[in-house]
Amino acid sequence: MNARNSIIGWSLALLLIVGFGITSLVILPRGSAAQTDTESRKRISVTGRGEVKVTPDIAYVTIGVNTNAADAKSALSENNTKMNALIEQLKAAGIADADIQTTNLNISPSYDYSGNTPVLKGYDVNNSVRVKVSVSDAGGLLDKVVEVGANNISGLSFDVADPAKSLEAARQAAIKDAQLRAEQYAAVSNAQVGEVLVISETSTPVTYPVAYESRDMAAGAGAPIQPGQQSQVIEVQVIFELK
Numbered sequence: 620m621n622a623r624n625s626i627i628g629w630s631l632a633l634l635l636i637v638g639f640g641i642t643s644l645v646i647l648p649r650g651s652a653a654q655t656d657t658e659s660r661k662r663i664s665v666t667g668r669g670e671v672k673v674t675p676d677i678a679y680v681t682i683g684v685n686t687n688a689a690d691a692k693s694a695l696s697e698n699n700t701k702m703n704a705l706i707e708q709l710k711a712a713g714i715a716d717a718d719i720q721t722t723n724l725n726i727s728p729s730y731d732y733s734g735n736t737p738v739l740k741g742y743d744v745n746n747s748v749r750v751k752v753s754v755s756d757a758g759g760l761l762d763k764v765v766e767v768g769a770n771n772i773s774g775l776s777f778d779v780a781d782p783a784k785s786l787e788a789a790r791q792a793a794i795k796d797a798q799l800r801a802e803q804y805a806a807v808s809n810a811q812v813g814e815v816l817v818i819s820e821t822s823t824p825v826t827y828p829v830a831y832e833s834r835d836m837a838a839g840a841g842a843p844i845q846p847g848q849q850s851q852v853i854e855v856q857v858i859f860e861l862k
Contacts, residue, residue: 660860661810661860661861661862662816662858662859662861663805663812663858663859663861664858664859665800665801665856665857665859666797666800666821666854666855666857667792667793667794667795667796667797667798667854667856667857668793668796668852668853668854669788669789669790669794669795669852669854669855670789670792670850670851670852670853671785671786671792671850671851672849672850672851673779673782673848673849673851674846674849675777675778675779675848675849676755676779676780676846677753677777677778678753678754678775678776678778678844678846679749679750679752679774679775679776679777680749680750680752680757680761680772680773680774680775680776681747681773681774681775682705682747682761682764682769682772683745683746683748683769683772684698684701684702684745684746684747684768684770685743685744685745685770686698686701686743686744687729687740687742687744688741688742689740689741690741690742691726691744694726694741694743695726695742695744697744698744701767701768701769702746702768704768705764705767705768705769706719706748707767708763708766709750709760712752712756712760713756714750714751714752714760718750718751718752719748719750720750721746721747721749722747722749723745723747724746724747725743725744725746726743726744727743728741728743729741729742729743745771747771754844754846757775757844758844761842761844762842772842775844777846777849778849779849779851782851786851786853789851789852789853790820790853793854794818794857797856797857798812798857801857801859808861810861810862812859812862813859813861813862814859814860815857815859815860816859816860817856817858819855819856820853820854820855821856822852822854
């Protein structure tokens with residue numbers, strides 16, 4: 620009896636093992652088939668470009684004072700007096716301390732090279748600050764600082780204070796451009812564009828600034844400012860399903 624029960628027990632165990640084995644054989648091909656189906660979906664990858672032109676509303680400009688005297692101490696003293704007046708004028712015009720940054724302070728000898736041997740004439744001192752100002756106030760500000768002694772203005776450039784909206788518009792334009800390109804390729808391939816599978820921004824947002832030529836400013840000179848426009852560019856790579 621015990622032997623018979625033992626045989627029955629081993630038979631049931633064998634059936635269970637075989638049953639599980641058959642189940643595994645049925646499930647695995649299904650999973651493999653599903654994976655193969657996903658990988659076999661036709662795709663098309665295209666790059667889209669979006670560009671939006673904006674009018675800058677912020678200006679950056681370097682404003683400085685150059686002085687010359689027979690000795691370095693006198694040249695620096697005169698320069699300090701004029702630079703202090705310049706900075707006070709900037710603050711009086713509403714420029715915040717955070718928007719005024721010293722970029723250069725230089726003291727150097729000046730020589731006369733007209734003869735065979737260079738002759739020391741004195742010392743030159745240059746002190747410059749980088750200033751952030753609204754475009755609408757830039758022209759008037761330059762006139763004011765020239766009045767208090769600024770005689771070297773350079774590096775005028777422009778930017779957009781809040782580029783978020785224009786960058787959003789550039790992204791939308793880039794996606795539309797990618798969609799159009801995909802449809803054109805699909806049309807010549809007798810196919811249709813399906814759903815979007817992947818979107819990736821392939822470049823850091825790029826802004827092409829408008830540069831301004833450096834020049835010396837004579838006292839009382841006018842300073843008309845024309846910021847022009849900037850182009851903000853976004854590039855994206857989009858993968859579409861191809862039907």
